[in-house]
Amino acid sequence: MAYLGENIPKLGFGLMRLPMIGQDIDIEQTKQMVDLFLEKGFTYFDTAYGYNNGKSEAAIKEALVDRYPRDKFQLATKLPAWAGPKTAEEAQNMFWTSLERTGAGYFDFYLLHNLGDNRTQSFYDYNIWGFLAEQKEKGLIKHLGFSFHDKADVLDDLLNRHPDMEFVQLQINYADWESDSVQSRKCYEVARKHNKPVIIMEPVKGGSLASIPDSIAGIFKEANPNTSVASWAVRFAASLDGIIAVLSGMSNLDQMKDNLSYMQDFKPLTDDERKVIAKVQKALEDVPRIPCTNCQYCTKGCPANIAIPNILNALNTYLVYNNLQGARHNYMFATRGSGKASTCYTCGQCEGACPQHIEIMEHLKKAAELIEA
Ligand SMILES: NC(=O)c1ccc[n+]([C@@H]2O[C@H](COP(=O)([O-])OP(=O)(O)OC[C@H]3O[C@@H](n4cnc5c(N)ncnc54)[C@H](OP(=O)(O)O)[C@@H]3O)[C@@H](O)[C@H]2O)c1
Ligand code: SF4
Ligand code: SF4
Structure with missing residues (x-):
């Protein structure tokens, strides 16, 4: 048709x-x-x-x-x-x-x-x-x-x-x-x-x-x-x-x-x-990355309103593809209207909620240093 x-x-x-x-x-x-x-x-x-x-x-x-x-x-x-x-x-x-x-x-x-x-x-x-x-x-x-x-x-x-x-x-x-x-x-x-x-x-x-x-x-x-x-x-x-x-x-x-x-x-x-x-899809999947499933459990109680999974996704762009420019671009969109990685209070609430046991605070620190700058 x-x-x-x-x-x-x-x-x-x-x-x-x-x-x-x-x-x-x-x-x-x-x-x-x-x-x-x-x-x-x-x-x-x-x-x-x-x-x-x-x-x-x-x-x-x-x-x-x-x-x-x-x-x-x-x-x-x-x-x-x-x-x-x-x-x-x-x-x-x-x-x-x-x-x-x-x-x-x-x-x-x-x-x-x-x-x-x-x-x-x-x-x-x-x-x-x-x-x-x-x-x-x-x-x-x-x-x-x-x-x-x-x-x-x-x-x-x-x-x-x-x-x-x-x-x-x-x-x-x-x-x-x-x-x-x-x-x-x-x-x-x-x-x-x-x-x-x-x-x-x-x-x-x-x-x-x-x-x-x-x-x-x-x-x-x-x-x-x-x-x-x-x-x-x-x-x-x-x-x-x-x-x-x-x-x-x-x-x-x-x-x-x-x-x-x-x-x-x-x-x-x-x-x-x-x-x-x-x-190639399979080979890319096997490249180590932050195993965030985007379930959003971490974001609900975040006092800094940080779009955590979006930031982890931007960080993965760097880790998997070594594409710093792309990671910065993703990061810019990921943090529009929400808190930046550098505004994390390190209260730890998100890590307690994450079923994947991701070290979120450490990754946010890295994102702030590497792709927020
Ligand atoms: N929300 C929205 O509506 C929205 C969001 C995003 C995009 N868009 C639209 O969609 C378009 C496409 O998105 P995008 O720009 O992110 O597209 P993309 O096609 O996924 O990425 C473009 C980049 O791919 C690389 N590339 C493309 N062809 C290549 C080739 N033959 N050889 C080597 N590298 C090549 C270049 O990277 P390097 O520059 O690193 O060399 C280029 O800048 C945008 O331009 C925009 O019009 C809309
Ligand atoms: S540790 Fe940071 S990202 Fe996690 S809930 Fe607290 S302020 Fe939000
Ligand atoms: S709770 Fe963990 S797996 Fe779920 S979105 Fe947050 S960081 Fe990703």
């Missing part, structure tokens, strides 16, 4: 990790990337109100919107109602700011940004659901959906409450397919149950799956010495049914050339290739 976005070419350009020169986006390289991406037949671009403090939206105006006919691409952006506004008016104004910054005239896809945990409530407090439905009626939004970082049962509940959402954007990668914290598979299955097409974000786990330990990367190289380690991750995501696009955050022209090379004439994973990925 035909679905929304079925005909959109399956590689999307994620605009959260654009090439940088110091603190500024490298516009000339971004233009080259946009040109090549469109030349090869791809059309979907994903930015957000908050990426690079608004510079991502401004950059895409300069590199794309001002240089190409509006009907030659799809542009998506997002509204983060949890990111600081104090009133409904301030929250709703983010939409108008995005329209102005991008110069897009309308958005093909518009998302409530990053629903889940304690972030969801602000979208109700500021009537964002109703406000965006009005903008859709006016034609300023063609398709409305949301991006999501939480558990599958929370996604199920949201889709029951908001059946008018046309699509969802989910974090899906082969390493988190069965993970307790990200629940890629379970979330994907919930979306499919609700007949919602899926946009996939973070297919390379924010870069971590391009920098897996050499011994594990060797499994991929042995299976095919000619393809990049990152390509396995993007193809895993793109091989799923019912997707609109896989957003790859490409941070330079070479990464884009690589990803275009196998996505242009995309071939889903073969059975043999799936076996290779299963072997």
Whole structure:
């Protein structure tokens, strides 16, 4: 059965990790990337109100919107109602700011940004659901959906409450397919149950799956010495049914050339290739890490309101993938609206509640020194 976005070419350009020169986006390289991406037949671009403090939206105006006919691409952006506004008016104004910054005239896809945990409530407090439905009626939004970082049962509940959402954007990668914290598979299955097409974000786990330990990367190289380690991750995501696009955050022209090379004439994973990925999944599982199951027992009585499992997850990004930048990025999101690792009172309540007997205070100390800094 035909679905929304079925005909959109399956590689999307994620605009959260654009090439940088110091603190500024490298516009000339971004233009080259946009040109090549469109030349090869791809059309979907994903930015957000908050990426690079608004510079991502401004950059895409300069590199794309001002240089190409509006009907030659799809542009998506997002509204983060949890990111600081104090009133409904301030929250709703983010939409108008995005329209102005991008110069897009309308958005093909518009998302409530990053629903889940304690972030969801602000979208109700500021009537964002109703406000965006009005903008859709006016034609300023063609398709409305949301991006999501939480558990599958929370996604199920949201889709029951908001059946008018046309699509969802989910974090899906082969390493988190069965993970307790990200629940890629379970979330994907919930979306499919609700007949919602899926946009996939973070297919390379924010870069971590391009920098897996050499011994594990060797499994991929042995299976095919000619393809990049990152390509396995993007193809895993793109091989799923019912997707609109896989957003790859490409941070330079070479990464884009690589990803275009196998996505242009995309071939889903073969059975043999799936076996290779299963072997890598197993090898990654065996890398030592903090054995947090994300049960949340520790957080209920924490006087410092520390999102302990999220911080341990960020620390695992460092321990398993040696990806300090990725760990810092995860940490930044993990601690938005909650206590930082350094604010731990060392009261010990959490360790008493943890069924896995994890030395939480020690790990928080390490997180504060290593990734909070
Ligand atoms: N809540 C939300 O709505 C939300 C959240 C996250 C992301 N997103 C969207 O989803 C997009 C994708 O997420 P992401 O940027 O985290 O994506 P990702 O594709 O998982 O990671 C991007 C990183 O992977 C590495 N990479 C990609 N292709 C590569 C290649 N061919 N060779 C080597 N390394 C490669 C690069 O890492 P290095 O830079 O380290 O080289 C790149 O920066 C974002 O750009 C954004 O548009 C949305
Ligand atoms: S030891 Fe730290 S993290 Fe654990 S409950 Fe006390 S304040 Fe919270
Ligand atoms: S109680 Fe232990 S296993 Fe459960 S979320 Fe907290 S640290 Fe993780």
